[in-house]
Amino acid sequence: MGISRRQFFKAFSGMVASLSVLTVTAERLFAKWNAGAFHAGKLDDAVREKYGALPVEDSAAIKLTVPEIAEDGAFVPVSISSDMPGITNITIYSETNVFPLVASFDVLPRMRPDLSLRVRMAETGKITAIAQAGGRLYRSSRLVVVSVGGCG
Amino acid sequence: MKLKAVAQGEVVSVKLLIQHPMETGRRKDAAGNIVPANYITEVTASHKGEDVFHAEFGPGVSRDPYLSFQFAGAKAGDTLSISWVDTNGGAEKSDFTITGI
Numbered sequence: 001m002g003i004s005r006r007q008f009f010k011a012f013s014g015m016v017a018s019l020s021v022l023t024v025t026a027e028r029l030f031a032k033w034n035a036g037a038f039h040a041g042k043l044d045d046a047v048r049e050k051y052g053a054l055p056v057e058d059s060a061a062i063k064l065t066v067p068e069i070a071e072d073g074a075f076v077p078v079s080i081s082s083d084m085p086g087i088t089n090i091t092i093y094s095e096t097n098v099f100p101l102v103a104s105f106d107v108l109p110r111m112r113p114d115l116s117l118r119v120r121m122a123e124t125g126k127i128t129a130i131a132q133a134g135g136r137l138y139r140s141s142r143l144v145v146v147s148v149g150g151c152g
Numbered sequence: 153m154k155l156k157a158v159a160q161g162e163v164v165s166v167k168l169l170i171q172h173p174m175e176t177g178r179r180k181d182a183a184g185n186i187v188p189a190n191y192i193t194e195v196t197a198s199h200k201g202e203d204v205f206h207a208e209f210g211p212g213v214s215r216d217p218y219l220s221f222q223f224a225g226a227k228a229g230d231t232l233s234i235s236w237v238d239t240n241g242g243a244e245k246s247d248f249t250i251t252g253i
Contacts, residue, residue, distance in 0.1 A: 033193045038210040075214045094212055098178070102212035105221075110204045112163065112222040118214040120176075150214070151176060 037101050043093050046101040047130065050091055051137055056130070059084075059138035064129045066142050073121040073150030078129075080140075081114040086133040090115065096125030097151060122151040157250040159228045164250055166197065166205070168219045170236060176211035192217060195236045199226050228252035 040046035065079040087107045093100040102119045128141040154169040177189025197205035204223040228250055235245040
C-alpha cells in the first residue's frame, strides 16, 4: 500500500482547507466590483443597482465641472467636489453610453470629496454625479456637447 | 504608472496616470475584428497599511486613466502604494514617495 488511510485523510483535509481559502480570497477580490451596476444599460437601473431605493435630490452642494463642448468624446475631463459633510461614495455617469456608470469612488475616512478623471462619452448628453451622504443621494448633472464620439 | 503626490500641511494632493488600453470590448481593429474587453476595474491607494482611496472603473473611463484625489494624514517622505487590477487578471502595484511643496 502506498498511502495509509490516516495519511489520505490528512492530505485530503489539507486540500479542502486550501481550496476554501482560495474561494474566500477570490470572493473578496471580486465582491467589491459592482458588476450589476456597471452592466446596467440605463442610468436609473445603474443607480438602483448601486444604491438600492435611496431617495435622490438635485443639489447645488455637489460641484460638477465639465466642458460645455468636448471636441473628443474619448477624453472628457470631469471634476467633482463638495463641502457637504458625511459623503461616503461618489458615482459618475454618462447617460448616452451603452453602460452609463463610468466610475464609483468610496470616500474613505481620510479622503476628501475632491476628484478628477477623464471619461468616454458616446455622444452628446448629460454627465451626472451622485454623492451618497447618510441615507440620501445628492445629484448634479451637466450637458456636454460631444463633437466626435469616444466609444467603440 | 506615473504619480505626483504633494503634501501641503496635512493634505496630500495626488495626480495619477496609469498606462492601460481600457478596451471596451466594442472597438474594432484595422481588420474589422472586435478587440476583446480589457479594462481596469479597481484602483486602490494605501498609506501605512490603510486604504486612503478606492475606485471602481467601468469601460467608460478613458484610455490611459488619469485620476486626481486628495487625502489627509500623511507627510512628505511617506510612502504611498498604488495598485490596480483589470478584467484580464492584469495587475500592477507600485510605491511612490510623497513630496513636499
